Amino acid sequence: MSRYESDSGAPPARAIPFTFARAGQNARINFSGTAGQLVRVVVSGNALDDGNTATVNNTQMLVFKPSSPNTGAIGSVGFNTGISSATINLTLPETGSYAITIKPSGLDSGGLNLGVTFQ
Numbered sequence: 001m002s003r004y005e006s007d008s009g010a011p012p013a014r015a016i017p018f019t020f021a022r023a024g025q026n027a028r029i030n031f032s033g034t035a036g037q038l039v040r041v042v043v044s045g046n047a048l049d050d051g052n053t054a055t056v057n058n059t060q061m062l063v064f065k066p067s068s069p070n071t072g073a074i075g076s077v078g079f080n081t082g083i084s085s086a087t088i089n090l091t092l093p094e095t096g097s098y099a100i101t102i103k104p105s106g107l108d109s110g111g112l113n114l115g116v117t118f119q
């Protein structure tokens with residue numbers, strides 16, 4: 001298979017909007033991947049905040065592999081109130097269902113966009 005073929009079960013490359021309606025909510029999103037694939041997980045348009053400009057809270061995004069869906073993240077990035085976008089680049093170690101978790105902190109709520117792109 002050509003490395004330029006990308007329509008083999010990959011999720012859409014466009015970013016999908018997520019809304020964290022209340023403080024304390026986390027998001028968990030799954031995608032299917034194949035061992036050796038290069039994947040880029042991108043947050044954009046980060047608008048999480050608690051309505052108080054004096055507080056700068058951090059949001060954490062983690063990626064877990066199929067054989068360890070809750071511990072030992074294979075990729076992570078943090079982005080705070082003042083950062084609109086963040087990226088994790090990965091070479092997938094296994095074939096199966098991967099999980100992305102996004103965890104705002106403090107009293108932050110609001111929206112962001114998440115995109116998963118297969119290189």
Ligand SMILES: [Ca+2]
Nearest residue numbers: 050052053055
């Ligand atoms: Ca704030």
